Amino acid sequence: MSTLVIADIHLQPNQPNHPINIAFKRFLKEKALNAKTLIILGDLFEVWLGDDISLALFESEIAALRQLSEQNVEILLQYGNRDFLMRKSFCKASGAKLLPEEYEIQVADQNIIMVHGDQLCTADQQYQKMRRWFRNSIIQWIFLHLPKSKRLSIGNKMRNESKQAGSHKSGQLMDVTKEGIAALVQRHPSANILVHGHTHKPTHEQLQVNGKNVQRYVLSDWRPQTSYLSINDNHIQVLDFA
Ligand SMILES: [Mn+2]
DSSP states (O other), X not given: OOEEEEOOOOBOTTOTTSHHXXXXXXXXXXXXXXXXXXXXXXXXXSOOOOHHHHHHHTHHHHHHHHHHHHTTOEXXXXXXXXXXXXXXXXHHHHOOEEOOSSEEEEETTEEEEEEOSGGGOTTXXXXXXXXXXXXXXXXXXXXXXXXXXXXXXXXXHHHXXXXXXXXXXXXXXXXXXXXXXXXXXXXXXXXXXXXXXXXXXXXXXXXXXXXXXXXXXXXXXXXXXXXXXXXOSSOEEEEEOO
């Protein structure tokens, strides 16, 4: 039985027939159904404005997750930089369990550390400052208590602004840094494999981090390459879901 890992699907709200939303639902039925565990490393949803709004906007995708969890596939999910306001109602409706920001698992003799990846982009200080602000529990509480119409308009505004910010920031500024990776690996001394998403630059490489060999896998965002990671007893593979 395998563990499958995906990230950055960016499901589109209120668009059950969007090609990405359809591909995701097919992936659950055709691939994840045969797995023991499905791990989603953040940004499954394009945006999440609170369970009271977004559960209805992703109704068919939540139902598909629920169906999978009812077939005894464990669903584990990390927050991304666009979807970090899922709460108990989301977990209840989908059957998914929320993971900590840094999730370490051991498979055979490998220690794998998994993160969304935005916390590794330490060169972009403006972004990191904003991230700390949005992850503050008081700020989140206030946001979640705003009227629905207000949250929907803030969500639209943020999406437009992040598109614009992304278009004039350099690719390097928005990528992970050596320092970010080194600090993470230092916090997880036994980890020898790092898996993350966020940058939408799929790769598999060998790194020297703090004098030790670390393999780094970056997951794709399914645009267009629909790859995922499959972890078995003792081997890790990047597979493509066409
Ligand atoms: Mn992201």
